[in-house]
Amino acid sequence: MSRTITYAEAICEAQRDALRSDPSVILFGENVAAPWRPATKGLKDEFGKERVRDAPITETAFIGAGVGAAIMGIKPIVELMLIDFGLVAMDQILNQMAKTTYMTGGNVNVPMVLRAIYGARGGGAATHSECLYGIYAHMPGMKVVVPSNPYDAKGLLTTAINDPNPVVFFEHIRLSNMEGEVPEESYSIPFGVANTLREGTDVTVVAVGRMVQEALKAADELKGKISVEVIDPRTLVPLDEEAILRSVQKTGRLVVVDEDYERCGFSAEVAAVVAEKGFHNLKAPVARVANPNVPLPFNKTLENHVLPDAEKIVRAIKNVVK
Amino acid sequence: MKLGDDKRLDLYRVMVRIRTFENGVRQLINDGKVGYVSFYTGGEAVAAAVSAHLVKEDQIGSTHRPLGHLIAKGADLKRMMAEIAGKATGTNKGKGGAYHIFDKEVGALGANGIVGGSVPMAAGYALANQLKDTDNVSISYFGEGASNQGGVQETLNLAACWKLPMVFVCENSSPEEQTMLGHKIDYPQLSITDISQRAPAYGMPGESHPGWDVEEVYKIAGEAIQRARRGEGPTLLEFKIHRLNADEDSPHCPIKCYRDKLMMDGVLSKELDDKIRSEEAAKVKEAMDFAVGSPEPELVDAYSDIFVEGA
Numbered sequence: 354m355s356r357t358i359t360y361a362e363a364i365c366e367a368q369r370d371a372l373r374s375d376p377s378v379i380l381f382g383e384n385v386a387a388p389w390r391p392a393t394k395g396l397k398d399e400f401g402k403e404r405v406r407d408a409p410i411t412e413t414a415f416i417g418a419g420v421g422a423a424i425m426g427i428k429p430i431v432e433l434m435l436i437d438f439g440l441v442a443m444d445q446i447l448n449q450m451a452k453t454t455y456m457t458g459g460n461v462n463v464p465m466v467l468r469a470i471y472g473a474r475g476g477g478a479a480t481h482s483e484c485l486y487g488i489y490a491h492m493p494g495m496k497v498v499v500p501s502n503p504y505d506a507k508g509l510l511t512t513a514i515n516d517p518n519p520v521v522f523f524e525h526i527r528l529s530n531m532e533g534e535v536p537e538e539s540y541s542i543p544f545g546v547a548n549t550l551r552e553g554t555d556v557t558v559v560a561v562g563r564m565v566q567e568a569l570k571a572a573d574e575l576k577g578k579i580s581v582e583v584i585d586p587r588t589l590v591p592l593d594e595e596a597i598l599r600s601v602q603k604t605g606r607l608v609v610v611d612e613d614y615e616r617c618g619f620s621a622e623v624a625a626v627v628a629e630k631g632f633h634n635l636k637a638p639v640a641r642v643a644n645p646n647v648p649l650p651f652n653k654t655l656e657n658h659v660l661p662d663a664e665k666i667v668r669a670i671k672n673v674v675k
Numbered sequence: 676m677k678l679g680d681d682k683r684l685d686l687y688r689v690m691v692r693i694r695t696f697e698n699g700v701r702q703l704i705n706d707g708k709v710g711y712v713s714f715y716t717g718g719e720a721v722a723a724a725v726s727a728h729l730v731k732e733d734q735i736g737s738t739h740r741p742l743g744h745l746i747a748k749g750a751d752l753k754r755m756m757a758e759i760a761g762k763a764t765g766t767n768k769g770k771g772g773a774y775h776i777f778d779k780e781v782g783a784l785g786a787n788g789i790v791g792g793s794v795p796m797a798a799g800y801a802l803a804n805q806l807k808d809t810d811n812v813s814i815s816y817f818g819e820g821a822s823n824q825g826g827v828q829e830t831l832n833l834a835a836c837w838k839l840p841m842v843f844v845c846e847n848s849s850p851e852e853q854t855m856l857g858h859k860i861d862y863p864q865l866s867i868t869d870i871s872q873r874a875p876a877y878g879m880p881g882e883s884h885p886g887w888d889v890e891e892v893y894k895i896a897g898e899a900i901q902r903a904r905r906g907e908g909p910t911l912l913e914f915k916i917h918r919l920n921a922d923e924d925s926p927h928c929p930i931k932c933y934r935d936k937l938m939m940d941g942v943l944s945k946e947l948d949d950k951i952r953s954e955e956a957a958k959v960k961e962a963m964d965f966a967v968g969s970p971e972p973e974l975v976d977a978y979s980d981i982f983v984e985g986a
């Protein structure tokens with residue numbers, strides 16, 4: 354049975370299901386037991402403070418403790434209050450969490466989920482607004498999940514918790530209240546399978562996270578003029594290259610939309626994949642609509658100016674479909 | 676040590692200035708001209724008393740509740756208010772906001788949106804002072820939550836090893852019951868009662884005191900700052916405070932405590948108090964008008980300042 358709930362509630366449900374069905378699942382982070390946090394609401398009351406625990410403001414220590422517990426067979430869900438704060442704990446994330454499996458020849462694995470709120474909120478400035486999934490996707494050894502709606506959020510988080518590898522799960526702050534149809538029962542969505550939200554024949558638009566909504570708005574706006582295919586890869590690692598290449602084979606044009614910094618990021622990766630493996634299908638240069646490498650400005654007008662939106666996507670589409 | 680009347684009134688005036696300024700920010704929030712700000716209210720005695728020992732050439736590193744620290748250090752009220760409102764005339768040209776205000780002119784280096792983020796940097800200010808052979812010092816402000824961060828612990832060690840001329844000032848805002856951002860945490864974030872208990876572990880002196888009696892803070896901070904100026908190394912101070920609202924009703928309100936005391940001592944009269952308050956209110960009003968009347972940054976400004984020109 355499906356009903357309408359929010360993105361944050363969907364995330365909460367996936368965690369509740371996992372905590373109920375698997376006693377080795379635990380959850381911790383700063384203020385995860387605070388009653389007003391929607392993505393963890395009620396979990397402390399149901400499962401107790403042993404399994405759902407507040408951690409001190411020590412990202413290195415508690416993320417590292419997640420890695421250690423995971424090595425010991427616990428399945429920690431560790432919450433970062435904001436992705437920007439993970440930069441304090443880069444060693445534990447990028448060295449220890451990501452690479453222990455490989456460096457131990459696969460003898461040790463790290464079944465851990467690092468959940469993080471991310472994204473521009475309107476006036477958060479550059480320490481409270483970033484995406485940074487490009488950094489995580491760059492480092493081998495972590496799966497990177499960026500859900501764009503409540504249904505995907507619940508199904509992908511269930512997959513993340515069941516995955517025997519470290520998964521970084523990105524929750525956009527501005528999607529938190531987004532509503533959608535979500536089944537009551539537990540279900541999972543496989544990683545590496547893109548979702549085609551609009552079929553089209555003139556141009557392929559690849560977008561993740563909150564940008565999927567903007568891409569859909571752009572497609573709607575161009576309806577009747579330009580036929581836009583919108584693809585949400587849902588996971589950056591693993592990436593469904595196949596789906597993107599198949600679409601570009603049909604449309605011959607590609608626009609990549611990304612809220613993260615443009616340089617060396619997800620948008621560059623998708624462009625590179627298509628340049629390497631689908632070049633012969635391209636009828637126009639690939640276009641990217643991403644943050645133009647500007648640290649998110651505090652001023653909201655400047656912030657909106659550097660963020661991708663439907664209008665900029667429309668412009669980019671019109672440029673490649675001439 | 677007996678404080679002169681002028682000094683006492685200065686301390687009082689700075690505390691009033693901080694509270695009045697923050698109340699001005701509250702008003703701009705109500706008016707929809709400013710978004711979210713983390714307030715310093717309740718800590719005024721600490722910022723006022725510590726900065727009373729500092730000169731412009733000394734530096735402070737602050738937190739996500741920076742306004743008191745910055746104001747006491749002499750940061751420009753108008754440009755600060757403009758920054759909080761995201762205007763081009765702000766200290767950071769509207770790019771940083773309240774969490775990231777820097778006013779280099781007066782050594783206010785600066786607010787910080789990352790909990791514990793400014794502490795290692797404050798060691799760098801001290802290192803520069805040491806290398807330049809001055810007797811200037813840096814102050815590193817942080818909260819009890821921040822005190823646990825690896826970077827803070829590492830900096831305590833580094834400062835002691837290098838005998839850096841600095842003072843660590845921890846403002847513990849939940850001295851009775853441990854909370855984080857207003858949430859009563861199930862597990863404590865501190866397993867000790869006094870942050871200064873950590874000082875001997877790093878080989879430096881440390882003390883813990885109430886932080887709402889401005890003269891007490893003045894005395895304790897003065898000793899640590901003089902010690903740093905003499906080249907004898909860092910000190911870890913903890914002041915227990917209570918985060919308060921706009922009004923001055925709480926028995927832990929440093930402004931109320933001091934006003935009562937100064938009146939009892941005959942240093943402050945009702946008339947003088949009114950005069951100080953209206954003068955400070957006028958400065959804050961001027962800052963608010965400046966902020967509201969200032970232009971937004973131009974769109975092209977988004978792309979400048981990622982690097983400075985030159986080389």
Ligand SMILES: Cc1ncc(C[n+]2csc(CCOP(=O)(O)OP(=O)(O)O)c2C)c(N)n1
Nearest residue numbers: 410438441788789790818819820821848856
């Ligand atoms: C590295 C980092 N982690 C988490 C946060 C979110 N955060 C902002 S303020 C705060 C509480 C800080 O507590 P404390 O240092 O005691 O200062 P207080 O707010 O009590 O004055 C938290 C968790 C942050 N800004 N930076």
